[in-house]
Amino acid sequence: MANWDDIRLFLELAREGSLSAAARRLKVDHSTVARRIATLERDLGLRLFDRLSRGYALTEEGDTLRTSAERMEQEAIALQRQASGRPALQGTVRINTTPMFASLFLTSRLVEFRRLHPDIRIALSGDQRLVNLNRREADIAIRLAKPSESGLIARRMGSVGFGLYASRRYLSTTRPRDYGFIGYDEALGHIAQQQWLEAQLRGRPIAFQCSDMTTMYHAACADMGVAVLPHFIGTTDPQLRRVAAETASADRDIWLMVHPDLRRAPRIRAVMDYLVALFERERNLLASGAAARPRRRALPS
Amino acid sequence: MANWDDIRLFLELAREGSLSAAARRLKVDHSTVARRIATLERDLGLRLFDRLSRGYALTEEGDTLRTSAERMEQEAIALQRQASGRPALQGTVRINTTPMFASLFLTSRLVEFRRLHPDIRIALSGDQRLVNLNRREADIAIRLAKPSESGLIARRMGSVGFGLYASRRYLSTTRPRDYGFIGYDEALGHIAQQQWLEAQLRGRPIAFQCSDMTTMYHAACADMGVAVLPHFIGTTDPQLRRVAAETASADRDIWLMVHPDLRRAPRIRAVMDYLVALFERERNLLASGAAARPRRRALPS
DNA sequence: CCATATCTGTGAATTTATGCGCAGGTTCTG
DNA sequence: CAGAACCTGCGCATAAATTCACAGATATGG
Numbered sequence: 243m244a245n246w247d248d249i250r251l252f253l254e255l256a257r258e259g260s261l262s263a264a265a266r267r268l269k270v271d272h273s274t275v276a277r278r279i280a281t282l283e284r285d286l287g288l289r290l291f292d293r294l295s296r297g298y299a300l301t302e303e304g305d306t307l308r309t310s311a312e313r314m315e316q317e318a319i320a321l322q323r324q325a326s327g328r329p330a331l332q333g334t335v336r337i338n339t340t341p342m343f344a345s346l347f348l349t350s351r352l353v354e355f356r357r358l359h360p361d362i363r364i365a366l367s368g369d370q371r372l373v374n375l376n377r378r379e380a381d382i383a384i385r386l387a388k389p390s391e392s393g394l395i396a397r398r399m400g401s402v403g404f405g406l407y408a409s410r411r412y413l414s415t416t417r418p419r420d421y422g423f424i425g426y427d428e429a430l431g432h433i434a435q436q437q438w439l440e441a442q443l444r445g446r447p448i449a450f451q452c453s454d455m456t457t458m459y460h461a462a463c464a465d466m467g468v469a470v471l472p473h474f475i476g477t478t479d480p481q482l483r484r485v486a487a488e489t490a491s492a493d494r495d496i497w498l499m500v501h502p503d504l505r506r507a508p509r510i511r512a513v514m515d516y517l518v519a520l521f522e523r524e525r526n527l528l529a530s531g532a533a534a535r536p537r538r539r540a541l542p543s
Numbered sequence: 544m545a546n547w548d549d550i551r552l553f554l555e556l557a558r559e560g561s562l563s564a565a566a567r568r569l570k571v572d573h574s575t576v577a578r579r580i581a582t583l584e585r586d587l588g589l590r591l592f593d594r595l596s597r598g599y600a601l602t603e604e605g606d607t608l609r610t611s612a613e614r615m616e617q618e619a620i621a622l623q624r625q626a627s628g629r630p631a632l633q634g635t636v637r638i639n640t641t642p643m644f645a646s647l648f649l650t651s652r653l654v655e656f657r658r659l660h661p662d663i664r665i666a667l668s669g670d671q672r673l674v675n676l677n678r679r680e681a682d683i684a685i686r687l688a689k690p691s692e693s694g695l696i697a698r699r700m701g702s703v704g705f706g707l708y709a710s711r712r713y714l715s716t717t718r719p720r721d722y723g724f725i726g727y728d729e730a731l732g733h734i735a736q737q738q739w740l741e742a743q744l745r746g747r748p749i750a751f752q753c754s755d756m757t758t759m760y761h762a763a764c765a766d767m768g769v770a771v772l773p774h775f776i777g778t779t780d781p782q783l784r785r786v787a788a789e790t791a792s793a794d795r796d797i798w799l800m801v802h803p804d805l806r807r808a809p810r811i812r813a814v815m816d817y818l819v820a821l822f823e824r825e826r827n828l829l830a831s832g833a834a835a836r837p838r839r840r841a842l843p844s
Numbered sequence: 845c846c847a848t849a850t851c852t853g854t855g856a857a858t859t860t861a862t863g864c865g866c867a868g869g870t871t872c873t874g
Numbered sequence: 875c876a877g878a879a880c881c882t883g884c885g886c887a888t889a890a891a892t893t894c895a896c897a898g899a900t901a902t903g904g
Contacts, residue, residue: 246619247548262851271893276853278891286626295900296851303626310622314615318547321611325587325604480902563881572863577882579861596870598881781872 248282250318251275252290253311256304260297312357319358332361333509338380342455344368346475348384351524355516362509370454375501381510383499384517394499399521401493403529404435406442406485407476412465413483421485422449424461424469429453435470438491473531474524493529496521547615549583552576553591554612557605561598613658620659633662634810639681643756645669647776649685652825656817663810671755676802682811684800685818695800700822702794704830705736707743707786708777713766714784722786723750725762725770730754736771739792774832775825794830797822 255264255275265272279298283290290304300308323330339348344366352364372387373379375394383389389396408421416422425448426436449467452458459479462469468485476482498517504510526532556565556576566573580599584591591605601609624631640649645667653665673688674680676695684690690697709722717723726749727737750768753759760780763770769786777783799818805811827833 243551243619244623245548246551246615247546249619249622250544250547260851261853272852273854273894274892286623288626293852298852306625307622310618310625314547314618314622317611317615317618318544318550321550321608321615322545322587324607324611325589483903561881562883573881574864574883575862594882596881784873 244282244285245278246314248278248285249311249314251278252282252304253308253315255279255291255298256300256308256311259299315357316360329508330361331359331509331512334363334365335382335509335513336365336367336380337382337384337513338367338369338373338375339384340386340455341368341370342459342472342475343384345456346459351520355513358516359509359512362512364513368456375499378501381500381504382513382517383497385497385499386494388495388497389499391499393502395502395505397498397518399496399498399518400525400528401495403473403493403531404438404470404491405473405476405531406439406468406487407471407482408462408468408485409465409481410483412462412467413485415465418485419446421446422467423447424450424452424458424467427451427453434492434494438489439470441489442487472528474527477527477531496528545583545586546579549579549586550612550615551619552579553583553605554609554616556580556592556599557601557609557612560600616658617661629809631662632660632810632813635664635666636683636810636814637666637668637681638683638685638814639668639670639674639676640685641687641756642669642671643760643773643776644685646757647760652821656814659817660810660813663813665814669757676800679802682801682805683814683818686798686800687795689796689798690800692800694803696803696806698799698819700797700799700819701826702796702830704774704794704832705739705771705792706774706777706832707740707769707788708772708783709763709769709786710766710782711784713763713768714786716766719786720747723748723768725749725751725753725759725768728752728754735793735795739790740771742790743788773829775828778828778832797829 251264251268254268255261258264258267261272261275265275268275279290286307288303289301290307291298292301320330337348345368348366352366355362355364367373367380372383372385372389374391375381375383376391384399386402423439423443423446425439426433428451430436430453450461452461455471458469459471459475461467462471463479463481470491471482476484498514498521500510500514505514521528552565552569555569556562559565559568562573562576566576569576580591587608589604590602591608592599593602621631638649646669649667653667656663656665668674668681673684673686673690675692676682676684677692685700687703724740724744724747726740727734729752731737731754751762753762756772759770760772760776762768763772764780764782771792772783777785799815799822801811801815806815822829
């Protein structure tokens with residue numbers, strides 16, 4: 243029977259797609275990962291990965307083994323949960339946040355949470371407006387403004403930095419003095435980023451208006467013009483490039499809010515703890531766009 | 544995340560109940576098992592085993608972790624099955640053998656097979672008479688006589704040795720010349736062991752007759768007298784002791800039979816392969832009662 | 845086109861894990 | 875009660891795995 247621990251490394255490498263990234267997460271040297279994968283392949287008698295120049299990609303056979311490995315991980319996690327004396331958490335936790343955070347930041351990162359707590363269902367609502375936590379319209383909210391509602395627990399979780407971004411194509415076909423901008427529509431003129439954007443215009447036009455930042459992002463990708471986007475989006479997407487601005491944009495604080503009655507509920511605690519750790523880990527990426535972990539490379543999945 | 548391979552050792556130790564026995568099965572040194580269990584306990588932050596003088600016994604906490612570990616093992620086995628390209632085997636395999644083999648030898652040892660192939664259901668019938676494999680009354684038969692049915696594949700799988708055994712209590716309260724014997728009833732006088740037994744009587748009576756060997760075994764345990772029993776039973780049960788005989792008992796060959804049409808069916812093959820390996824492993828125990836693996840100790844489960 | 849950052853691969857150095865032998869204890873047996 | 879056959883625990887030599895350090899390859903940005 244092969245070494246079970248090699249399967250753990252296999253899973254991590256399958257997820258990360260590169261020796262170095264997997265090694266970082268596993269806190270071992272990349273050569274260790276390479277060697278252990280090699281012995282696993284020898285034990286099982288088949289090639290699990292294609293060694294591409296840019297990383298390791300699962301072979302077809304490797305991909306079929308992945309699901310078994312993932313089920314194995316589920317049991318390992320269950321075992322450790324039992325060992326720590328915690329009962330299995332279950333229930334639904336509703337998270338309310340901005341459309342931008344919901345679709346471009348949280349969704350992909352909550353995959354790991356689902357693995358750790360398969361019995362907690364996450365309901366993620368991306369909504370422009372903050373729902374009323376006192377009326378239990380959501381359990382947890384992540385917002386860019388300090389709450390005005392009284393009686394909530396609010397915790398600051400770092401900040402998001404913004405900058406001007408446009409697609410490579412747009413920038414290579416347009417002179418700076420002809421730049422058109424992408425902004426919020428009139429109803430949202432009070433938003434900080436919008437006011438900052440207007441200061442950058444210097445007579446140039448707003449070419450496209452919309453009501454939320456994910457649309458701005460897609461508009462920018464579609465060569466529509468220059469948009470104010472969070473650094474974590476602008477630096478992560480290889481299509482986009484930053485445009486120099488006259489003044490630095492103001493950062494906005496990220497706030498996590500929860501109703502005090504719910505704060506101690508175990509499932510809520512589990513989500514909060516995870517979110518706090520997540521925002522801490524991604525602190526630099528959010529603030530300045532400097533990737534804590536390297537950006538995802540496009541590997542044939 | 545703890546080392547998954549330690550969990551594999553944990554499972555084996557939980558099953559075997561002693562460092563040395565687990566180490567033998569894992570093909571590592573017993574001190575390795577001890578150290579790895581110690582690190583697992585440290586990682587999980589709790590005591591998994593009670594260190595008794597006679598071995599390692601699961602603590603209550605350890606026992607709750609065992610089921611998770613077993614499910615993990617199921618997934619590991621599934622992964623390896625996929626890796627070897629074999630599809631998951633399923634279906635029922637009916638095994639026909641003597642009542643003695645069925646209840647006192649195979650049942651406990653087929654537990655491991657069930658682990659390896661959870662989708663194969665075993666139907667084990669212990670019957671005094673050999674069923675007709677040609678009529679598909681069973682898929683595989685394990686018998687002590689070479690088959691007379693034509694058209695069957697028969698394979699010799701070692702032999703069983705017999706000896707005289709009685710309970711300690713009986714032997715300590717009865718003089719040899721007063722020994723009463725336990726034998727087959729008249730209808731079964733043709734059986735080899737019965738004929739050998741009659742040669743040992745020297746005028747002493749047959750005190751109890753029955754029609755199969757498991758009953759003999761229970762009769763002997765109940766201080767009913769001296770019985771002809773296979774060594775693998777007599778030396779395994781601590782209640783029994785061997786009684787010297789004038790002549791050595793004849794060994795009987797063990798035959799595995801299967802219908803040639805079924806021989807290549809994957810599920811049948813899986814069972815046959817396992818049985819062949821099992822009988823090979825237990826060869827010495829069956830022939831002379833010398834335990835290949837040490838006898839099971841009674842640990843508080 | 846060069847500088848930078850991120851990969852993988854390889855051999856030497858070092859840390860870590862394993863096996864071995866023996867001591868000490870317990871249980872079973874004659 | 876002595877001997878055999880188990881068991882565990884510990885120190886030490888050695889084998890094995892891991893890290894370290896550096897080289898080469900490949901994209902990316904200015």
